Amino acid sequence: MSIQGAKDELQAIDPQLLSILVCPITRTALVHDTEAQELISEAAGLAYPIRDGIPVMLVEEARPL
Structure with missing residues (x-):
């Protein structure tokens, strides 16, 4: 790339x-x-991924900070 x-x-x-x-x-x-x-949720301590420009707002897809 x-x-x-x-x-x-x-x-x-x-x-x-x-x-x-x-x-x-x-x-x-x-x-x-x-x-x-x-996308970071400081309150929840989670990071939600953005894939191909689309936020994935599923808790099971988020990673812990």
Whole structure:
């Protein structure tokens, strides 16, 4: 993969979408980790993956922080 291709993959989540999404456990706001491509729930101590630009908001898919 080229350097440009790698940079293209590190896309920011649409701010409007990020303002709507909440942790399914705590119902608190999420923080987007662009480099790791995850949405972080500090309250739950979980990181939800973003795959192909789509947040996977399933608790069983989240990793513990």
